[in-house]
Amino acid sequence: xxxxxxxxxxxxxxxxxxxxxxxxxxxxxxxxxxxxxxxxxxxxxxxxxxxxxxxxxxxxxxxxxxxxxxxxxxxxxxxxxxxxxxxxxxxxxxxxxxxxxxxxxxxxxxxxxxxxxxxxxxxxxxxxxxxxxxxxxxxxxxxxxxxxxxxxxxxxxxxxxxxxxxxxxxxxxxxxxxxxxxxxxxxxxxxxxxxxxxxxxxxxxxxxxxxxxxxxxxxxxxxxxxxxxxxxxxxxxxxxxxxxxxxx
Amino acid sequence: xxxxxxxxxxxxxxxxxxxxxxxxxxxxxxxxxxxxxxxxxxxxxxxxxxxxxxxxxxxxxxxxxxxxxxxxxxxxxxxxxxxxxxxxxxxxxxxxxxxxxxxxxxxxxxxxxxxxxxxxxxxxxxxxxxxxxxxxxxxxxxxxxxxxxxxxxxxxxxxxxxxxxxxxxxxxxxxxxxxxxxxxxxxxxxxxxxxxxxxxxxxxxxxxxxxxxxxxxxxxxxxxxxxx
Ligand code: SF4
Ligand code: FES
Numbered sequence: 001x002x003x004x005x006x007x008x009x010x011x012x013x014x015x016x017x018x019x020x021x022x023x024x025x026x027x028x029x030x031x032x033x034x035x036x037x038x039x040x041x042x043x044x045x046x047x048x049x050x051x052x053x054x055x056x057x058x059x060x061x062x063x064x065x066x067x068x069x070x071x072x073x074x075x076x077x078x079x080x081x082x083x084x085x086x087x088x089x090x091x092x093x094x095x096x097x098x099x100x101x102x103x104x105x106x107x108x109x110x111x112x113x114x115x116x117x118x119x120x121x122x123x124x125x126x127x128x129x130x131x132x133x134x135x136x137x138x139x140x141x142x143x144x145x146x147x148x149x150x151x152x153x154x155x156x157x158x159x160x161x162x163x164x165x166x167x168x169x170x171x172x173x174x175x176x177x178x179x180x181x182x183x184x185x186x187x188x189x190x191x192x193x194x195x196x197x198x199x200x201x202x203x204x205x206x207x208x209x210x211x212x213x214x215x216x217x218x219x220x221x222x223x224x225x226x227x228x229x230x231x232x233x234x235x236x237x238x239x240x241x242x243x244x245x246x247x248x
Numbered sequence: 249x250x251x252x253x254x255x256x257x258x259x260x261x262x263x264x265x266x267x268x269x270x271x272x273x274x275x276x277x278x279x280x281x282x283x284x285x286x287x288x289x290x291x292x293x294x295x296x297x298x299x300x301x302x303x304x305x306x307x308x309x310x311x312x313x314x315x316x317x318x319x320x321x322x323x324x325x326x327x328x329x330x331x332x333x334x335x336x337x338x339x340x341x342x343x344x345x346x347x348x349x350x351x352x353x354x355x356x357x358x359x360x361x362x363x364x365x366x367x368x369x370x371x372x373x374x375x376x377x378x379x380x381x382x383x384x385x386x387x388x389x390x391x392x393x394x395x396x397x398x399x400x401x402x403x404x405x406x407x408x409x410x411x412x413x414x415x416x417x418x419x420x421x422x423x424x425x426x427x428x429x430x431x432x433x434x435x436x437x438x439x440x441x442x443x444x445x446x447x448x449x450x451x452x453x454x455x456x457x458x459x460x461x462x463x464x465x466x467x468x469x470x471x472x473x474x475x476x
Contacts, residue, residue: 072344072349100345169352172339173336204263212262213339214265214339216266216332217428220349235441236438
């Protein structure tokens, strides 16, 4: 199929960028979106032009590296998948596809479609861990009985791959879904209780410091999240935050 | 004891801002229901309407405690709403060339600022119509208490067509505002559980039913005067 791509090109973090048109042909329905980008880049390299920079790693939908705002939606029009799992059969011959980086003040563009999501790492570092003694007397995690329902919910929260689609989709560029998933995966488990108070306070403080917007419950994040992280996590984080604030 | 840092987090954090919006909003929603009950009496029992209005206008607890709380609630809700809107616009430096908001969120949830500002503008007119009028009547002109004046004064307000239209349009927008806001306040306060579908249903009925009731009362008084 033939497509007309409109892609955001930006030389580096400091330059201004703009949308550039790239007509492309020979795209097959069973190519992934990133393979389509590879085809484009090979053409550009052959022509001696600068290839389009975009993030990717596993191409299996598990690492959270790939991003891209495709026709106004993070990870494109399909649901519960990342961009690397999006297939070109979702598009029609002759379509125009607008491809932009995930946009948020806290996700500055590095080059073209690649953004710096280290703000997520700093939120995680602020409290997304448990302190476990690893010096030889580590207790087997399975030795602690955990309610099946809690274990399942914690697992669901833990499936967040930190891709940033929630921020990209949100009209407020809020990082509440990501942060709440990271808070929840520990809040639901006994291992997470020791540092529970500090964790939620510190992670929320870091989230605010990074310049993400305020959540207004539009629910866009939940719809666009490739892992189906639910808004219940945000409600849980709010509860955790209040009980932590009162404990102080 | 709350330590200082935590206290400031409780006030300044993004979660606290959400909860302030939710609590002030819930308070206003509650007030709306109470206001509605009084207004209903203007249709079914004008005498009751007069005596309740008189009570609201002269009871010291209502006047000096509840009324300032209500005004503070309105101010907190709209100032915080505007602060949130500005911060949130700032959180996305460069705008998307293409942003498909309708693919993942309702128009209502994305445009609370628009429905909210219309309701706020209406509140301005409402204050001018009733509150300023009351304050002038009681404190500037120092008129004597007259427990029978309210019904006629209120009904008279609905005589002009333009005011009735503004009233109706504003309540439609209020309904749109509440359709997202009322249910959303429970989520903000951390309530998202097996009762959520029931809460959502209740808030929907309230968000549509109460404004519709206000609209009915306005139209009733407007057309009643035309036919008399
Ligand atoms: S919550 Fe979902 S959308 Fe947000 S970072 Fe995690 S996986 Fe990505
Ligand atoms: S490249 Fe790893 S999730 Fe897409």
